[in-house]
Amino acid sequence: MWFHCIKLVSIINVTSIWEIDLSNNSISGEVPLFLSELPSLRTLNLGGNQLSGPVPSSFIEKSNNGSLILSLHGNPKLCTQSPCKKKKSSIFVPVIATIVPLFVITLAFLILWKYKRSTKGKRIGKSHGALGSGMKLESREFTYQEIIRITDNFRTIIGKGGFGVVYHGHLDDGTRTEVAIKLLSPSATHGSIQFQTEAQLLTRIHHKNLASFVGYCNDGTNVAILYEYMAGGDLEKYISDCSRRVLSWKERLQIALDAAQGLEYLHIGCKPPIVHRDVKTSNILLNDKMQAKIADFGLSKLFPVESQSYLSTRVVGTVGYLDPEYYTSNRLTEKSDVYSFGIVLLQLITGRPAIIVGHNENTHIGNWARPLIAKGDLRNLVDPRLLGNFDTNSAWKLLEVSISCIRSISIQRPMMNHVVSELKECLDAEVANEESARVNEDGEVEEEFNNDSFAMSSSTKGVELEQGPEAR
Secondary structure, X not given: OHHHHHHHXXXXXXXXXXXXXXXXXXXXXXXXXXXXXXXXXXXXEOOOOEEEEEOOHHHHHHHHOOOOXXXXXXOOEEEOOOOOOOOOHHHHHHHHHHHHHHHHHHHHHHHHHHHHHHOOOOOOOOOOOHHHOOOOOOOEEOOHHHHHHHOOOOOOEEEEEOOEEEEEEEOOOOOOOEEEEEEEOHHHOOOHHHHHHHHHHHOOOOOOOXXXXXXXXXXXXXXXEEEEOOOOEEHHHHHHOOOOOOOOHHHHHHHHHHHHHHHHHHHHHOOOOEEOOOOOHHHEEEOOOOOEEEOOHHHOEEOOOOOOOEEOOOOOOOOOOOOHHHHHHOEEOHHHXXXXXXXXXXXXXXXXXXXXXXXXXXXXXXXXXXXHHHHOOHHHHOOHHHOOOOOHHHHHHHHHHHHHHOOOOHHHOOOHHHHHHHXXXXXXXXXXXXXXXXXXXXXXXXXXHHHHHHHHHHHHHHHHHHHOOOOO
């Protein structure tokens, strides 16, 4: 039976099976060695079964080096250490007879399904290291007692959200590295096993515009996610809090570009792709150098490379940023993030919230902006706190990008790599405008200096004549 299964794999030459979940199926017998030979396998969940015997060393090695997320919990007869006592052949044969058919049927179904999907064409996208990239901060699992020490018994709250409370802390490892700890509410865990698998997956994702995932805690009762601490706070505060300093137009463009590059990496650089599902200003964090990073991607949705969409059982997002097509159809795609990002762009341009509160009714920022854009009323569109200090060409281009992102039909919205390209042009235009203004100012100063020098020279000559020999 194993021979036929192996032949089936070799015939179809599968390279795209990245996850197998056979948990809680009452499977008995030994862990099949051939599964470790699937080249693209990243997650294998065999928990909650009746497996016995030794775990193949190849699985242990892959689990230790991070190339495979292996779940074997709930198999009390399974031996994870060497040496293990071998089972008698009289027991081994019927056990194999039990486990083989289920594995063969399940794997054959997965192989045929993947093969059928692959014939429809593979998604094109440049890999930027995907899930194999290392992290600058070592990510690991923390105990709840460690979380208590890191937060100094949850002393400092730095934020609150739908998923829980965020605390400030320092790693208790001698480095005193600052971290943000999000303690998740029980309703946000989505199940202990699922969360742990996702958290382990995220330890291998890194990009300069994603808040670094430091680690997690999951002891069955308490669940927490640890991120790098961002001293600048979130973008929402700079838009809604009048006491904060006003972001310059160039800073707004740079923040937009940073955030767009983070989303581009999630959509195109990660295999499988990741849809954030909750892009908003409060999930864009700023460090002490005002570099923007996307946060809360740990609760995002992962789906296979071949898939262009995902039919979710419930809509996840924030009012004002939620893709209307996703809301009505429950069909999630990368374009749902694009819509939300378009709302963020409008907020950066206008300095207004996603939902503008009025005396009689509330207005969505998109509905508020469109009539002004149609009239070409840039003066009433751009944040008045900028006092007109922005390049009009750059502003109009940014408005065009934002409106294209929030089109009601998702297929009409651009991909994030196109948005990144457009934002780079916006930023280049602003930089060129600043350079031109600086050159003009330098020219005016030089001209003024030359005129003053000429006047002084004429005056000095007059004094010299009065003090010359003829004067005496």
